Amino acid sequence: MSADAKSTVRAIGGRAPDVFRRGNWVSMRHYADDEDIDFAIVGTGAGGGTLACKLAEYGFSVVALDAGPYWRPLEDFASDEQHQEKLYWTDERIVDGDDPIQLGSNNSGKSVGGSTVHFAMVSLRFRPEWFKARSKLGYGADWPLDWREMWRYYAEVEAALQISGPVTYPWGPKRPRYPYRPHDLNAAALVLAQGAEALGIQWTATPLATVSAPRGNSPPCVYRGMCVIGCSTNAKQSVLITWLPRALAAGAEIRDLAMVGRIEHNEAGRVTGVHYHRDGRWRFQRARNVVVAGYAIETPRLLLNSSTDRFPEGLANSSGLVGKNLMVQANQAVWGTMDHEIRGYKGPPSLAITEHWNYADDGKDFFGGYAYMSQGPLPMVWAGTQSTKRGLWGQSLLDEMEKYNHQVGLKIVGECLPQERNRVTLTNERDQYGLPIPRVTYSYCDNDKALIRHSLAFMRRSLEAVGANDIWDETDDTCHLNGTARMGSDPTTSVVNADCRSWDIPNLWICDGSVFPTVGGVNPSLTIQAIACRTADRIKRLAARGEL
Amino acid sequence: MSDRYPGYDVMAKRRSMSWNDQTRAVIDARLAIDPAAHRFFTETEWQTLRALCDRIVPQTIARPHPVPLAAMIDEKARANLSEGYRYAELPPLQQAWRLGLAALDGEAQARHGRRFHALDGLEQDAVLTAVQQGNVRNPTWRELPPKSFFKKRILHDIVSAYYSHPTSWNEIGFGGPTGPRGYVRMSFDRRDPWEASEARPGREAQARRENARVG
Ligand SMILES: Cc1cc2nc3c(=O)[nH]c(=O)nc-3n(C[C@H](O)[C@H](O)[C@H](O)COP(=O)(O)OP(=O)(O)OC[C@H]3O[C@@H](n4cnc5c(N)ncnc54)[C@H](O)[C@@H]3O)c2cc1C
Numbered sequence: 001m002s003a004d005a006k007s008t009v010r011a012i013g014g015r016a017p018d019v020f021r022r023g024n025w026v027s028m029r030h031y032a033d034d035e036d037i038d039f040a041i042v043g044t045g046a047g048g049g050t051l052a053c054k055l056a057e058y059g060f061s062v063v064a065l066d067a068g069p070y071w072r073p074l075e076d077f078a079s080d081e082q083h084q085e086k087l088y089w090t091d092e093r094i095v096d097g098d099d100p101i102q103l104g105s106n107n108s109g110k111s112v113g114g115s116t117v118h119f120a121m122v123s124l125r126f127r128p129e130w131f132k133a134r135s136k137l138g139y140g141a142d143w144p145l146d147w148r149e150m151w152r153y154y155a156e157v158e159a160a161l162q163i164s165g166p167v168t169y170p171w172g173p174k175r176p177r178y179p180y181r182p183h184d185l186n187a188a189a190l191v192l193a194q195g196a197e198a199l200g201i202q203w204t205a206t207p208l209a210t211v212s213a214p215r216g217n218s219p220p221c222v223y224r225g226m227c228v229i230g231c232s233t234n235a236k237q238s239v240l241i242t243w244l245p246r247a248l249a250a251g252a253e254i255r256d257l258a259m260v261g262r263i264e265h266n267e268a269g270r271v272t273g274v275h276y277h278r279d280g281r282w283r284f285q286r287a288r289n290v291v292v293a294g295y296a297i298e299t300p301r302l303l304l305n306s307s308t309d310r311f312p313e314g315l316a317n318s319s320g321l322v323g324k325n326l327m328v329q330a331n332q333a334v335w336g337t338m339d340h341e342i343r344g345y346k347g348p349p350s351l352a353i354t355e356h357w358n359y360a361d362d363g364k365d366f367f368g369g370y371a372y373m374s375q376g377p378l379p380m381v382w383a384g385t386q387s388t389k390r391g392l393w394g395q396s397l398l399d400e401m402e403k404y405n406h407q408v409g410l411k412i413v414g415e416c417l418p419q420e421r422n423r424v425t426l427t428n429e430r431d432q433y434g435l436p437i438p439r440v441t442y443s444y445c446d447n448d449k450a451l452i453r454h455s456l457a458f459m460r461r462s463l464e465a466v467g468a469n470d471i472w473d474e475t476d477d478t479c480h481l482n483g484t485a486r487m488g489s490d491p492t493t494s495v496v497n498a499d500c501r502s503w504d505i506p507n508l509w510i511c512d513g514s515v516f517p518t519v520g521g522v523n524p525s526l527t528i529q530a531i532a533c534r535t536a537d538r539i540k541r542l543a544a545r546g547e548l
Numbered sequence: 549m550s551d552r553y554p555g556y557d558v559m560a561k562r563r564s565m566s567w568n569d570q571t572r573a574v575i576d577a578r579l580a581i582d583p584a585a586h587r588f589f590t591e592t593e594w595q596t597l598r599a600l601c602d603r604i605v606p607q608t609i610a611r612p613h614p615v616p617l618a619a620m621i622d623e624k625a626r627a628n629l630s631e632g633y634r635y636a637e638l639p640p641l642q643q644a645w646r647l648g649l650a651a652l653d654g655e656a657q658a659r660h661g662r663r664f665h666a667l668d669g670l671e672q673d674a675v676l677t678a679v680q681q682g683n684v685r686n687p688t689w690r691e692l693p694p695k696s697f698f699k700k701r702i703l704h705d706i707v708s709a710y711y712s713h714p715t716s717w718n719e720i721g722f723g724g725p726t727g728p729r730g731y732v733r734m735s736f737d738r739r740d741p742w743e744a745s746e747a748r749p750g751r752e753a754q755a756r757r758e759n760a761r762v763g
Pocket of ligand 1: 045047067108113115120122260293295296513523526528
């Protein structure tokens with residue numbers, strides 16, 4: 001293993017790690033701190049990494065900073081749940097509210113490439129009506145985006161990641177066939193399929209961002225099943241190995257282990273660059289535009305931490321909404337055991353999906369929808385579920401764990417509604433950089449609870465239909481964070497406009513999961529990347545018209 | 549406990565295509581942990597912690613590599629490896645463990661007049677059940693909510709340490725590390741030759757033979 005990526009800066013001196021070749025480097029453009037670059041981007045995940053690539057390809061000068069390390073997956077990633085905790089954002093955060101949320105491994109990454117380095121690769125489009133949830137479906141808020149335009153950007157991202165998926169997708173308006181063939185189903189996925197057929201609803205192989213055939217420097221997925229702790233073969237099409245190599249080739253600079261602590265502004269109220277901590281000291285990068293893409297907790301935290309006399313409530317916060325409307329997605333599950341050997345540890349964890357309850361509205365006593373997917377938890381996660389969620393310990397835990405290879409489960413990604421009381425605020429405690437740490441407050445509303453009840457009852461029927469035994473509900477898990485800097489068409493009720501440009505400060509942009517006004521019932525990263533592609537196109541057009 | 553995967557040893561794959569160098573380094577280090585090592589906890593705390601680990605995950609069967617649970621928790625506390633979030637009602641990791649071990653002793657004293665490690669197994673389990681359900685009597689819990697401490701620290705830390713260790717993988721028939729080699733046979737009741745074979749009734753001998761060939 002080469003020098004520790006967590007303590008030693010790697011992308012420096014005109015070169016960055018070659019993620020595809022052991023010990024190799026690729027050349028990287030270098031900008032001086034006092035050079036007035038076009039864009040400083042904070043965060044290199046689904047939002048920031050994608051935008052860095054597109055803007056660099058359009059000829060803008062770009063420096064993208066990430067607090068996390070620059071991994072070499074082939075050399076740095078072990079097949080080990082505990083060791084790979086190094087991928088997660090584990091700086092201290094306080095959680096409270098009626099339903100405090102689990103962060104860390106469950107939620108956010110701290111790596112060049114962001115949380116996509118350890119995400120589960122599920123790559124789904126929104127249901128078109130969700131972009132107008134308020135006017136078409138009667139809840140939440142409307143997005144300032146048109147689904148037909150988004151449909152084009154989804155196709156762009158699906159092509160960029162060569163998504164493996166079915167030839168025809170059962171729900172929603174027509175979409176092009178997925179670029180790569182779907183993956184084989186494992187037993188856990190077949191259980192979902194059989195249950196869905198027994199209940200008369202449709203299911204499909206999940207569209208996944210891991211290749212089912214060779215692609216460039218990526219070998220096909222070999223079903224290691226360790227996707228959520230980092231892919232050590234580069235089959236997974238994470239931001240780290242897709243958008244970022246393109247960004248470097250197009251002249252972007254990426255700075256690893258670079259934590260941005262503050263955004264600076266001038267007397268005219270325009271931002272002028274970012275203060276960042278790297279190699280043991282604080283530095284300042286000048287920039288004509290700053291993009292914040294730190295995910296739904298770090299983005300509002302940075303905006304709030306950048307408060308000044310002129311902007312006492314933080315930057316871009318005249319609406320008072322920065323940090324508010326934090327949305328999780330419900331992630332409840334129903335588990336059971338089968339007489340069959342299932343061995344869910346083989347292959348990507350969620351190979352089959354049904355979006356039935358995202359598209360069917362009949363008989364629901366709640367707004368919104370959910371998808372559910374087959375599961376393949378690794379031992380530490382599974383034992384955590386049996387102990388901390390189900391309360392087992394001692395011999396009863398050991399007895400239950402022994403059934404590991406027979407266990408099956410269905411888990412939702414469920415839409416939770418935006419509520420202003422769910423929010424990110426600052427505490428008086430400080431982190432290792434001396435910055436105030438965030439407090440994350442979360443409580444479900446009645447609608448969320450009704451959706452969860454519906455999903456648990458339905459998934460239970462599905463497991464019963466395939467003959468599972470000892471069925472039990474896991475009632476308190478959440479995933480994916482969104483909201484906290486929502487987009488909209490009115491400066492008093494949103495933080496950014498459709499172009500991810502802040503209403504208050506024209507050269508400050510936000511481009512990540514924070515901008516979602518609602519979350520829908522699908523995993524968010526494809527939508528985040530599609531929005532980033534759209535934002536890049538808009539910036540190019542605005543620049544051409546002299547409107548940046 | 550039954551021997552569901554007789555003769556299966558995930559370590560037999562150590563030199564196979566299922567393990568790469570970085571995985572070997574990580575697991576070798578875990579297997580080399582000295583079960584008696586403790587640098588964070590005091591002798592008193594260490595006694596209580598060891599007794600606690602024995603109840604949360606009993607390791608009654610003699611095995612070549614028992615999981616050094618208490619030493620793993622000591623190292624986690626020493627290195628202050630927090631998960632990245634903290635329930636507002638709980639103190640930080642190190643403080644929670646120190647307060648919690650003292651409170652377990654306090655609870656044992658209040659109920660039985662002896663420290664936790666000096667109780668028998670049934671008495672210890674009764675104390676732990678009371679803590680899990682929040683039915684505590686000792687005032688030391690005022691600074692530490694018992695239910696949260698039980699769930700978020702005791703269960704979370706001890707159980708995840710156990711299932712990070714190859715010995716536990718043998719018990720549950722987990723295939724262990726996979727890199728670069730993954731899996732081929734994915735459907736119901738299929739196993740690759742490098743996976744654990746289950747001793748279903750009537751096929752114990754066959755399972756043992758197959759497990760001897762795993763590598
Ligand atoms: C276990 C798991 C499984 C998931 N599975 C899926 C899935 O199957 N499908 C799906 O669509 N989504 C999935 N997600 C969610 C998905 O990964 C996120 O929604 C997505 O990556 C969010 O994109 P983002 O750009 O908002 O933030 P991220 O991708 O998290 O990127 C943010 C980056 O910003 C950096 N950063 C933050 N603050 C600062 C700062 N101040 N200075 C410098 N850098 C900073 C961070 O280090 C991080 O690298 C999963 C997430 C997890 C944790």
